Every structure is written in structure tokens, then in C-alpha cells.
Amino acid sequence: MPKDGGIGASTKRREDIRFLTGKGRYTADINLRGQAYACFARSQVAHGRINGIDTAAAKALPGVLAVMTGADFAAMGGNPAGWLVQSRGGETMKEPKRPVLAHGKVRHVGDAYAVVVAETLEQARDAAAAIEADITELPAIVNMAQAVADATNRVHDEIENNVCFDWGWIEDNRAAVDAAFKAAPHVTTLKLVNNRLVPNAMEPRASIGDYDSGTGDYKLYTTSQNPHLTRLLIAAFVMGIPENKLTVISPDVGGGFGSKIYHYGEEAAVLAAAKALNRPVKWVADRSESFMSDAHGRDHETTIQLATDLQGNFLALRTETLANVGAYLSNFATVTPTFLHGTLMAGPYKTPLIYVNVKAVFTNTAPVDAYRGAGRPEATYSLERVIDKMCRELKLDPVAVRRLNFIAPDQFPYTTPVGLVYDTGNYGATLARLVQIGDLKGFEARRAASARRGKLRGLGLSTWIEACGIAPSALVGALGARVGLFDVATVRVNATGNISVMVGAHSHGQGHETVFAQIVSDRLGVPASSIDIVHGDTSKIPFGMGSYGSRSLAVCGSAIVKAVDKVIAKGKKIAAHMLEVAEADIAFEDGMFSVPGSNKAKTFGEIAFSAYVPHNYPLETLEPGLEETAFYDPANFTYPAGAYACEVEVDPDTGRVEVASFACADDFGNVMNPMIVNGQVHGGVAQGIGQALLEAAVYDGNGQLLTGSYMDYAMPRADDLPMFTVDHSCNTPCTHNPLGAKGCGEAGAIGSPPAVVNAVIDALQRGGHSNVTHIDMPLTPARVWAAING
Amino acid sequence: MTKVTMTVNGKPVSGEVEGRTLLASFLRDGLGLTGTHIGCDTSQCGACVVHVDGVAVKSCTTLALDVADRAITTIEGMANADGSLSVLQQAFQDNHGLQCGFCTPGMVMTAAALLADNPKPTEAEVRAGLEGNICRCTGYHNIVKAVLAASGQDVAAVAAE
Known part of the structure; x- marks a missing residue:
């Protein structure tokens, strides 16, 4: 059981009080x-x-x-x-x-x-x-293929063919991948569009x-x-x-969602x-x-090919992508379709040979940059869709094929052919959990019930992984980053024992003020009500790289732990002096510095007071005050993973898709606040369902934005979505950060789109529309109807 | 400029407005009640919902002069008299029905009007009732739970986790 209000408790959010009473202070309110x-x-x-x-x-x-x-x-x-x-x-x-x-x-x-x-x-x-x-x-340059083909019409006069870069990952592997394809018993090819989205905070x-x-x-x-x-x-x-x-x-x-x-x-x-x-x-x-x-998101056109044997073992994978960067390069526009996309093409699978090619293209559209998931949803969608297509071509069970190809629990740390080292995971466990919580065995009965109502029911899976907790500075520097991606926390203990924690992460819905206080409370034994989290002001906070890439907990949370550890270490020195024992004899637990086996002890408050009123204090060797800062630079990315199942009902007369159920079995490592983690998954899945079924930013051939308001850009509303089933009980703690945390903010948006599309294709196939092997997102009634009647 | 008077959260108020001044702008800029938010230009998102004589209204498409002498309630007027959260507000906190908080005032105002009309709504009725309010953070799951919980219903039955 978690400590009351400590790590692992579903503590209610303190920030809610101001938001629920109209006392939030947003920029426009100032x-x-x-x-x-x-x-x-x-x-x-x-x-x-x-x-x-x-x-x-x-x-x-x-x-x-x-x-x-x-x-x-x-x-x-x-x-x-x-x-x-x-x-x-x-x-x-x-x-x-x-x-x-x-x-x-x-x-x-x-x-x-x-x-x-x-x-x-x-x-x-x-x-x-x-x-x-x-x-x-x-003349407007809107279509990416035309932009690349036409050397005369340029978004930027000095850039021929409107190509920002032509990136190969990993270029040295290209020939071996091509050779594997030539020798493969089966090749599945899929062309798809990852639809352009507007983040719409x-x-x-x-x-x-x-x-x-x-x-x-x-x-x-x-x-x-x-x-x-x-x-x-x-x-x-x-x-x-x-x-x-x-x-x-x-x-x-x-x-924010990136924008x-x-x-x-x-x-x-x-x-x-x-x-x-x-x-x-x-x-x-x-x-x-x-x-x-605002910077838009996604907007990839991809051809993906998967080479397998006839049992469904993945032999090689290759992709070619045109990635729209819009009219100007937004700050993360070049990393999103490359190092946040190509490096994820292994997924949770042991595919031995992979090659990814991405051409980034300037167009006369708004800049495109990271949107919730950022590159990883694009990778996951391509991969999980092509696997689904291969399973249909070879008449294989999509659950069994995924199991066959998963990296096994005893293979970690696992180096992928696209340059990442996964520290830990258990993909079979989350998939097994999904089969339970999604009641996959009961699908056939539900399908029959839907059929009696004239509806086509389908089941779609997605087993996803992401790299987040962004990011190790030396590694990203070698890959072209112009900044470091550490984070920072200062723990300031006041003389009266209450605490301000200045953090470099920024909360815009994630609940940091509550969760970070839980962590400090748990570690110091000080009530959370005595701890304030300060963020969002460069004049108060030493430094920080902010919140994106599911990094707040894994990176800034780790900085908080390091700073707290420094406070404890200094407190031990003060306690040793006050209790007249050696520093090594002091233990710290639940807010008490004590000498085990004796009745000698000082409370955290007494130590804090002594640090600011240093009358009985080792001034010759120790500075007064109790405030510590830590910069934490992660040793690796973190690798959350999970298994998602979506069931849909398609109305064959109208093409309308209803999401009947959505189940998520995730591995986020150690969870600090389950209530908040569930909420993050709900929100991410909702955005993913929005991408799959509703949302598209559309420019016409003249570059006019046709979807410029909520009248014509469809976002999920309450009556578009079901209740979600969410589980994060199968966790493998991150091995390289002190909280064992992996991050959860982007998961839902990464894992859900292919599950939805796979479910719709499954519904149509089971309904006798065997010619429908793919529909591009968003799967609007018009597109689904056209596919059925095409 | 024209003088307008109305009652806001039980108190008589007045101010000078242009003919084009929206109720949302009058509340925010004229009265400093910044809990009412503006999230779109097209009366679609519902962040600006307030009550006019008890009815949920989008204040971003209501002219201030059109509600002269009417009784307006905003999110700032929803807590109990002692400042504690109302049952509905408390249900939002208990069920994690908000994340960034921007849509929250409009959600609470719409939900309050919904429950006044239909004290024991079904899940489907709650979802239909919130259709004019967009939330980008929560996926609505916990908002729906909060509204059902505020109506005194057992939410475990509709939202097992």
C-alpha cells in the first residue's frame, strides 16, 4: 500500500480548487x-x-x-x-x-x-x-509529391525541390534490408497517409x-x-x-499537446x-x-513493406515517407519525423533488419511539428497497420503473430536495428492482460449480437512502444540537437520546515503540483500540504527544459529525487552534529533523523530550523541553510509499452463507425498517482480516436485552409466516445531512473489510431467486404461508405 | 457606449459597453470575472457557458446589452456560501474530471443546468447534454463520471477500472 498521499496514492489534485472556482490564472486573464x-x-x-x-x-x-x-x-x-x-x-x-x-x-x-x-x-x-x-x-505548393518533383516553384527561393533533408536510418543497413526483401517468402506492402491534425489545446x-x-x-x-x-x-x-x-x-x-x-x-x-x-x-x-x-501535427505519406516467412516471422522492414514540415521549420519539426519516428520502427518486435527513409518537404501550409506522441504515433500506425495486413494475407492470428515476434523478457537490454537500447519490458504480459480486460474471448458473441442489429462488428489490436523521458543530452547532441535535455529542481526547505520545490517542468493539465508534492512528501516524510510546487517562471526557477515527450516525471521527477537526496544528506550532517554521533550512524526515515538502536532522534523540522538558526551547528565544515538543486540528465530514453484493443460497430448503410469499447493494458513502470495516469490515458486515447475517425486539417489546391474552425474541424465530443477500460498493473520499472518511471502522457495517442483502423477493416472483412484492405484516416462515414461500395 | 445593468452572481453590477460587446467580454474585462473562458469564435466549444436566469448560455455569442437586467451566474458563483466546493464541483475533483482546467468552467455550468433539468440522467443523456462543450484533455470519461456521481448515482457500475 502506498503511504497516505505518497507515491502510488490516487491523491486528488490540489490545482482543481482554483480551476473549479474560476480562479485559474491563464495568460489571457492577466x-x-x-x-x-x-x-x-x-x-x-x-x-x-x-x-x-x-x-x-x-x-x-x-x-x-x-x-x-x-x-x-x-x-x-x-x-x-x-x-x-x-x-x-x-x-x-x-x-x-x-x-x-x-x-x-x-x-x-x-x-x-x-x-x-x-x-x-x-x-x-x-x-x-x-x-x-x-x-x-x-502558385501554392501544397501536395508533397508535386513539391519534390517541381524544381521551379519553391516555398523558399533558395531551396530546390522544396526538400529540407533526405534522411536514411540507418543508411549502412539499406543494402542488407533490400537483400532480405529479395529473398523473403512473403512481402506485404501498404501505402498510407498519417493525416494532418491541429492540436487544438x-x-x-x-x-x-x-x-x-x-x-x-x-x-x-x-x-x-x-x-x-x-x-x-x-x-x-x-x-x-x-x-x-x-x-x-x-x-x-x-x-498544449506539443503546440x-x-x-x-x-x-x-x-x-x-x-x-x-x-x-x-x-x-x-x-x-x-x-x-x-499554431504548429500542426503528423502529415506523413508513407509506403511501408514488411518481409516475413509464411509463419509470420518478421524478417525485414522498410519504409519511405514524405513528411510535411510546412512553410517554415518549427523548433522540433526536423526531429519529429526522424529521430522520434525512424528509431521507433522496431516497435516491440525483434525484426532483425530495418531501413527508414524520410524526406522532409516544405509546403505553403502552416508549420508542422510535434503533436502528442510526435513521430511515434506515425511509426506505430505504419507498423501496426502493415502487421495487420500481413496477418490477413497469410491468414494468421494477429495476437499469435505479435507474440511470435515480441522481444522476450530475457532479451533486455535489447539493442534494436534502428539505434535504441530498450532497458526493460514484458510485452507478452501486457498483451495477456489485454486479452483478459478486453474480454477478447467474448468477441464472437458480441459480433453476433451486433450482426442481429444489422451492424458489422470488428476487433482491432495494437501493441505499441515509445521512447520518451526525453532525453540523454550526449546522445541527442550526437544526433544533431542544439540543446541539452536534462531537467532541474530546487528543493528549498524553509526555517519553519515547509518546502518550496522549483521545477523546470511545466504543468498544463498533468497535475505536477499534486504529483511532485506526493514524491517529495513520500521521500521526506513531510506532509504534502506543507509542500508547494513552483513552475512556469524563469525568475524563480534555476532552469528547465519544460514538459513534452512524456518527460516531466522521468526527467524532472528524477531531478526532484536527486535534490531531495541532497537535502537528506545535508540533514544527516546537521543531525550528526546535534546528536553528537558520526554521520554514518544517522538513519533517515519518515521525517526523522535517528540513531538506530538508541532514543536519539531529531525531526525534519528541528533540522530545518537548526539550518537557519545555526546556534548548535557545524559552521566550520557546513554552510547554513537547507536548499539543494539538482540537474538530472537521463542515461537513456524510457520505453513505455502496451497493448490496446478496440471494438467498433460499422453501420453498413451509412459507413458510420461507433467505438463500442476500448481497452488499454499499459506498462508505464512505477506509477505515482494511478488516478492521474488513468486520466492521461483516457485523454490520449480520445485524441487517437479523433485522429482515426474524425480529425483532418485540409488545405485545398490553392493552399486555403478548409478546416479553419470547430464548424469544420471535427474534434471528439462526449457523445463520440465510450467509457475506456484502462489497466497498468503489468509494469516493469525503468532501470535507469530513481523513480522507475517511464511516462504516460503520449501513450494513448500513440497506441490507439491503428487499433481503431484495424478494427474497422476487421469489421468490413468479416462483413464480406474482403476487397477493403485499407482506408486512410480519418475514417469518416463518407470514406467508409465509399470503401464498402467501391 | 451604453450603460448596462444586470445581476451577476447575486450582486447588481453595471458598466459601459459598446453595442458589439459580448457578454463574455463584459464579464472578463468589465467585471474581472476571468473564470469564464473564450475558446473559439464560433459558439462551438462551450468554455464560455454561463447561466442567464438559470439557463445555460454561450456568453461568447451573447451581446451584453441583450441580457440587461437579467440574472447571470458564472463559475465564480457556483461554490457554496462558505466558499467550499458545491456537490458538482466536488464531484469533478473527486473523479478527476479536469486536467488543464480551461474547459472546466463551461463544463461545470453546462452540467449544472443539465442536472437541474434531469436530476438522474443516464450515461447517454450526460454525453448528449455535454455535446456542446469540448474538452481536449480528459476524453470525457471522468467528466461523465463526475456528473453521474453528482447526481447521486453509483459510477462504479458505468465506469469500471
């Missing part, structure tokens, strides 16, 4: 004295040359304080890509400058080319509409810039998953101001405007702007 309002003028064409921007009429309108265009920011730096990826031939990827505001050309619908600042929001909007932009429209992006002309200090309130990274990008790359003159505050943030990792031009624009006007400048995106300018 108003600074004397603030002005910004509104951006955005391109209505996908691709065009800017001949001139006439701002005279806008400037003459009432209340207008400033109008700035791309030319005003032309001398500033660009917003960089976080990873430099090498092409197969060794050449470095193309990295066009991403300016604060578009200059020279506009490259996607929604590309901002000017900003108006006015006394009121309405005045700013009116003036933005009065800007006269002379733009010569150019419910809180639109917002930023407030502030400048103190007395001190020269800038302050930015912004909707960020990683305020320190945003500060680094703005200070060192874009605006060229010292980091110590810029504070970034990311208060309550209403969801708020990145630095966006609006942040630099409001800071520059605040300095120019010497007053705060506030910008809040409306939903339409979010659709046009």
Missing part, C-alpha cells in the same frame, strides 16, 4: 496597467511576393499607437530549428530563416506580415483590417510583452510548455538580448512593441488564428 492591444495582419494567400505594405490608413485610425511590418524585424535573427538533421549523403539539412514577421514573401495562409498596436482590441482589429498589402500571388495562444525602461528588463507572459526554452530562443537567437534581461512567465496554461512547446513570432513582436511604446502589449489569439498559425 491585465497589466496601461496595456495596449496587438492584432496581427495575416496573409490570405498561401504563397505570394510582398511588393509593399501601405500602413498609412491604419496608422491614421483612432487609438492606433504603432504599426510594424516584416521590414521592421528584418535585422533580427530567425527562430531556429532545434535539431540539425543530416541527409543520407552527409549534407546538412536546409534551414531557411523564419522571421518574426513575414518579409519578402508570405508562405502560408495566416502568415503574419504586420502587427498593429492600439489602445483597445477593437481599434487594433479595425486598423489591421485597414492595412493595404500589395502581394503578388504565386482549448486555450488559444496568448502573449503579453512588458518592458521596464528604467532597468532594461523585458518580461513576457506567454502560453508555453517550456518558459526557459522560450527565453533561450528569444534572447539568444531572435532578439539578441541577454537572457538575464528577459523573464518568461508561463502561468496556468490550458493544454505550445515552440517559440512563435508573436512573442517577439509583443516584446519589441512593448519596448518601442514603453507600455505593455497584449495579444490573444482567436480560434481562427490558432488554426492558421
Whole structure:
């Protein structure tokens, strides 16, 4: 049993109180004295040359304080890509400058080319509409294959064929993989699209810039998953101001899912405007702007081939992918389709030979970057779909084939042919658990019952793995990362024994304020109610790389444990002095420093007080105070894994798919708060079902975004989803971090799309539509109906 | 600018608004009640739901002048008189019915109106009743549980885990 409120308890969330009573403090809720309002003028064409921007009429309108265009920011730096990826031939990827505001050309619908600042929001909007932009429209580059084939029409004039890089992983394995395919008894080929998505955090992006002309200090309130990274990008790359003159505050943030990792031009624009006007400048995106300018996700076109013997043993795998990066490189755009995708193509299987090729392509669409799962959903979808297709071709049982090919529990640590070393896992155990909790044996009876109601029922599986807990700095550095990916925590014990923990992770729904307090409470024996978690303010926190890639617990949580251990170690020195024994004689347990076998003991509170009132204290050898900081750099990625089963009912008359049930058996390593972990899985699965059945960001041939609002971009609503069955009892703790934790935030979004699609194909096949072997996501009624009637 | 008066969370309030000022903007910017959120431009997401004379209304598509002299309740007015969470709010916390918190005020306001109309809803009725509110975090599972729990029903029967 977990300690009351400690590690493993389903502690209720403390942050809920403010969110449930309207006292959350999101960026748009903040108003600074004397603030002005910004509104951006955005391109209505996908691709065009800017001949001139006439701002005279806008400037003459009432209340207008400033109008700035791309030319005003032309001398500033660009917003960089976080990873430099090498092409197969060794050449470095193309990295066009991403300016604060578009200059020279506009490259996607929604590309901002000017900003108006006015006394009121309405005045700013009116003036933005009065800007006269002379733009010569150019042919839009939307289709990736055409973009690569056409050397004359370019998103960036200097980049031929619109290719950012042509990446091979691992290039040295290519010939051996091709040879294995030539010799293989059976080859399954599948062409598929991983549909483009809009992350759609419910809180639109917002930023407030502030400048103190007395001190020269800038302050930015912004909707960020990683305020320190945003500060680094703005200070060192874009605006060229010292980091110590810029504070970034990311208060309550209403969801991110990746889209708020990145630095966006609006942040630099409001800071520059605040300095120019010497007053705060506030910008809040409306939903339409979010659709046009937030980084989108996925958008891969892939051909995957699986070579097997006739018993279903995987012999080799190869893929070719076109990955859309949009008009500019967003910060993680180059790593998402490469090192977060190609390295995962082994899945939980012992496939001996794998080769992955990815061409990243510029198009006149919004930038594409990491969205919940980031590369790993794309890998999992391709792999789990091609396995399903192979099972049908060879008439093999999909459960048995997966078991046949799983890496066995005694094979860990296991080095994959795509460059990862899995530390631990038991894929057979999670699959066995899934068979139980999903009642797979009862499927046939449920199928018959559905058939009596005129519905086609299908069952789909997915056994997935991911690499998260991002990431070992030395490894990612060797692969082209421009940053380290450690994290940081400071544990500050006050004189009266209560504690503030400053963490580099950022909570935007994950419940860090509750879970991190559980960890510290468990380790120090101090009640969680005496522990505060402080996040989201670069002026309060030493450093941090933020929250994404299911890293908060595995990386920042480990930093917390290290800092707590340092506090305990110092406390032992203080206790040894006070109790007049050797330091080695002191034991610490449940908030008590004691000498085992004696009645000598000091409470944690007494030690804390002594550290700040050091009257009886070893001052010759030990500094006063009780505050410790730890930086934790992980030794490896973590490898959560699981097995998912989806059952669907298809209405053959309309093509409508209903998710009848969804079951998840996951291995997240040690779980800190089961209630929160369940919630993370529910949310991830909902997003995955959304991708599989409902969601698609669609541009027409002219680069116009057809899905620019919730009227035409379908997100899952309450009546689209069933209750979920979630289990994480089969866990193999991570072997290389102190909590044994693997991470759970992205799992649901990674594992679920192929389970849904496999279930629909299964329903149609069982229903006699044996010609339907694949339908591209989203499986809307129109697409399913067309497949049935095709 | 026109003067508007109304009752908000039991207190008479007034302010100067333009004809185009939305109720959501008046609550947030005019009265500082920032618990009411704006999540979309098209009356689709429901983050802005408040009660007007007890009826759930999307305040992002309601003009402030149109609800002059009416009684408005926002999320700030939902707790018990002593400041403790109401039964519905408590059910959201107990069942982990919120993550980032942004859609939560609208969810609570919609759910409260739903339960006022239908004190013992089925799971399907709860899901249909929440159809105008989008949550991107929870997958709705725990929101549905929370609403059923607030109605006094046994949630273990509908959501085994």
C-alpha cells in the first residue's frame, strides 16, 4: 500500500480548487496597467511576393499607437530549428530563416506580415483590417509529391525541390534490408497517409510583452510548455538580448499537446512593441488564428513493406515517407519525423533488419511539428497497420503473430536495428492482460449480437512502444540537437520546515503540483500540504527544459529525487552534529533523523530550523541553510509499452463507425498517482480516436485552409466516445531512473489510431467486404461508405 | 457606449459597453470575472457557458446589452456560501474530471443546468447534454463520471477500472 498521499496514492489534485472556482490564472486573464492591444495582419494567400505594405490608413485610425511590418524585424535573427538533421549523403539539412514577421514573401495562409498596436482590441482589429498589402500571388505548393518533383516553384527561393533533408536510418543497413526483401517468402506492402491534425489545446495562444525602461528588463507572459526554452530562443537567437534581461512567465496554461512547446513570432513582436511604446502589449489569439498559425501535427505519406516467412516471422522492414514540415521549420519539426519516428520502427518486435527513409518537404501550409506522441504515433500506425495486413494475407492470428515476434523478457537490454537500447519490458504480459480486460474471448458473441442489429462488428489490436523521458543530452547532441535535455529542481526547505520545490517542468493539465508534492512528501516524510510546487517562471526557477515527450516525471521527477537526496544528506550532517554521533550512524526515515538502536532522534523540522538558526551547528565544515538543486540528465530514453484493443460497430448503410469499447493494458513502470495516469490515458486515447475517425486539417489546391474552425474541424465530443477500460498493473520499472518511471502522457495517442483502423477493416472483412484492405484516416462515414461500395 | 445593468452572481453590477460587446467580454474585462473562458469564435466549444436566469448560455455569442437586467451566474458563483466546493464541483475533483482546467468552467455550468433539468440522467443523456462543450484533455470519461456521481448515482457500475 502506498503511504497516505505518497507515491502510488490516487491523491486528488490540489490545482482543481482554483480551476473549479474560476480562479485559474491563464495568460489571457492577466491585465497589466496601461496595456495596449496587438492584432496581427495575416496573409490570405498561401504563397505570394510582398511588393509593399501601405500602413498609412491604419496608422491614421483612432487609438492606433504603432504599426510594424516584416521590414521592421528584418535585422533580427530567425527562430531556429532545434535539431540539425543530416541527409543520407552527409549534407546538412536546409534551414531557411523564419522571421518574426513575414518579409519578402508570405508562405502560408495566416502568415503574419504586420502587427498593429492600439489602445483597445477593437481599434487594433479595425486598423489591421485597414492595412493595404500589395502581394503578388504565386502558385501554392501544397501536395508533397508535386513539391519534390517541381524544381521551379519553391516555398523558399533558395531551396530546390522544396526538400529540407533526405534522411536514411540507418543508411549502412539499406543494402542488407533490400537483400532480405529479395529473398523473403512473403512481402506485404501498404501505402498510407498519417493525416494532418491541429492540436487544438482549448486555450488559444496568448502573449503579453512588458518592458521596464528604467532597468532594461523585458518580461513576457506567454502560453508555453517550456518558459526557459522560450527565453533561450528569444534572447539568444531572435532578439539578441541577454537572457538575464528577459523573464518568461508561463502561468496556468490550458493544454498544449506539443503546440505550445515552440517559440512563435508573436512573442517577439509583443516584446519589441512593448519596448518601442514603453507600455505593455497584449495579444490573444482567436480560434481562427490558432488554426492558421499554431504548429500542426503528423502529415506523413508513407509506403511501408514488411518481409516475413509464411509463419509470420518478421524478417525485414522498410519504409519511405514524405513528411510535411510546412512553410517554415518549427523548433522540433526536423526531429519529429526522424529521430522520434525512424528509431521507433522496431516497435516491440525483434525484426532483425530495418531501413527508414524520410524526406522532409516544405509546403505553403502552416508549420508542422510535434503533436502528442510526435513521430511515434506515425511509426506505430505504419507498423501496426502493415502487421495487420500481413496477418490477413497469410491468414494468421494477429495476437499469435505479435507474440511470435515480441522481444522476450530475457532479451533486455535489447539493442534494436534502428539505434535504441530498450532497458526493460514484458510485452507478452501486457498483451495477456489485454486479452483478459478486453474480454477478447467474448468477441464472437458480441459480433453476433451486433450482426442481429444489422451492424458489422470488428476487433482491432495494437501493441505499441515509445521512447520518451526525453532525453540523454550526449546522445541527442550526437544526433544533431542544439540543446541539452536534462531537467532541474530546487528543493528549498524553509526555517519553519515547509518546502518550496522549483521545477523546470511545466504543468498544463498533468497535475505536477499534486504529483511532485506526493514524491517529495513520500521521500521526506513531510506532509504534502506543507509542500508547494513552483513552475512556469524563469525568475524563480534555476532552469528547465519544460514538459513534452512524456518527460516531466522521468526527467524532472528524477531531478526532484536527486535534490531531495541532497537535502537528506545535508540533514544527516546537521543531525550528526546535534546528536553528537558520526554521520554514518544517522538513519533517515519518515521525517526523522535517528540513531538506530538508541532514543536519539531529531525531526525534519528541528533540522530545518537548526539550518537557519545555526546556534548548535557545524559552521566550520557546513554552510547554513537547507536548499539543494539538482540537474538530472537521463542515461537513456524510457520505453513505455502496451497493448490496446478496440471494438467498433460499422453501420453498413451509412459507413458510420461507433467505438463500442476500448481497452488499454499499459506498462508505464512505477506509477505515482494511478488516478492521474488513468486520466492521461483516457485523454490520449480520445485524441487517437479523433485522429482515426474524425480529425483532418485540409488545405485545398490553392493552399486555403478548409478546416479553419470547430464548424469544420471535427474534434471528439462526449457523445463520440465510450467509457475506456484502462489497466497498468503489468509494469516493469525503468532501470535507469530513481523513480522507475517511464511516462504516460503520449501513450494513448500513440497506441490507439491503428487499433481503431484495424478494427474497422476487421469489421468490413468479416462483413464480406474482403476487397477493403485499407482506408486512410480519418475514417469518416463518407470514406467508409465509399470503401464498402467501391 | 451604453450603460448596462444586470445581476451577476447575486450582486447588481453595471458598466459601459459598446453595442458589439459580448457578454463574455463584459464579464472578463468589465467585471474581472476571468473564470469564464473564450475558446473559439464560433459558439462551438462551450468554455464560455454561463447561466442567464438559470439557463445555460454561450456568453461568447451573447451581446451584453441583450441580457440587461437579467440574472447571470458564472463559475465564480457556483461554490457554496462558505466558499467550499458545491456537490458538482466536488464531484469533478473527486473523479478527476479536469486536467488543464480551461474547459472546466463551461463544463461545470453546462452540467449544472443539465442536472437541474434531469436530476438522474443516464450515461447517454450526460454525453448528449455535454455535446456542446469540448474538452481536449480528459476524453470525457471522468467528466461523465463526475456528473453521474453528482447526481447521486453509483459510477462504479458505468465506469469500471
